[in-house]
Amino acid sequence: MGNLTGKKVFITGAEQGIGRATAEQLIQAGCDIYLHYHSGEEGPKALVELAHSLGQRAAYGYADLIETADAERCVRAGAEFLGGIDILINNVGGIVGRKWLGDIDRQFWQTVLDVNMTTMLNVTQSALPFLKAATDGASVVNLASLAGRAGGHSGSLVYSSCKGAVLTWTRSLAAELGEHGVRVNAVAPGLILGTRFHDRHTTQASAEETVxxxxxxxxxxxQDVARVIAFLAAEYDGFVSGATIDINGGIYRM
Structure with missing residues (x-):
């Protein structure tokens, strides 16, 4: 595994949950970091304070990543602050709401697609010149989900389809960017409590049944997810690319 000390990280959705835990893990590993957020500055502020206490560089900025121009502005601000981007963590995503097939309208379909895929397209496209320019190779880690592997619980049809697309996006992008020294991998978390996703969309009874x-x-x-992301991030000079690591306690074994 490569040494993360001094590596330049751009991470989306760092205000809570997996994004915040991952940012903290990477800061503890010695990275300089730019934190994107969409709702709430409390998490990014605390992470910047942590980085500064360790003698590292950190800053944060707001953006609506569905908007191409806003995503480009945020990524550019991060790259200018850091002096480049070695590691990109595409963490933003969400179920938006539970809707069954008969209730899905075009607006809901498009919203879930935008939250999970358009954001990833906009950010990765904006970061591409900086990733290609990384002198020791670069690493991209995408957040998928067990729902993209196994289909998810009832009512998550659109979300599960999008997360399945993230898996294919990861494999395709690994093939496309390999010649530039950019590794692309994904993680597929299962039931991860302590996140806004499950606080809003998973009942206690459903969680207990899953456990x-x-x-x-x-x-x-x-933190379980953050440790794996940190490993994949450190593979900026490694041979792991196009892979998805499942983080689900053994409930899905394919």
Whole structure:
């Protein structure tokens, strides 16, 4: 695994949950970091303070990543602050709401697609020149989901389809960017409690039922995911590319 000290990280959705835990993990590993957020500055402020306490550079900025120009502005601000981008973490995504097939309208379909895929397109496209310019190779890590592997719970049809697309996006992008020394991988978390996603969209009864089926006998935490992302991020000079690592306690084994 490569040394992360001094590496330049751009991460989306760093205000809470997996994004915040991942940013903290990368800061602790010695990275300089630019934190994108969309709702709430409390998390990014705390992360910047942590980085400064360790003698590292950190800053944060707001953007609506669905808007191409806003995404470009935010990525450019991050690259200018950091002096480039070695590692890109595409963390933004969400279910938006649970809707069954008969209730899905065009607006809902487009919103979920935008939140999970358009954001990733806009950010990755904007970061591409900086990733290509990384002197020791670059690393991209995309947030997928167990829902993209197994289909998700009822009512998550559009979200699950988008997360399945993230898996294919990751494989295709790895093939496309390999010649530039850019590695592209994904993680597919299962039930990760302590995130806005599950606080809003998973009932306690549903979580308890899921945990009973998990071989390790517990739900995951944002830190469980952050450790794996940090490993993949450090593979900026490695041979792992086009892979997806499942983080689900053994409930899905394919």
């Amino acid at each position: 009973r089926a998990i071989p390790l006998g517990r739900a995951g935490t944002p």
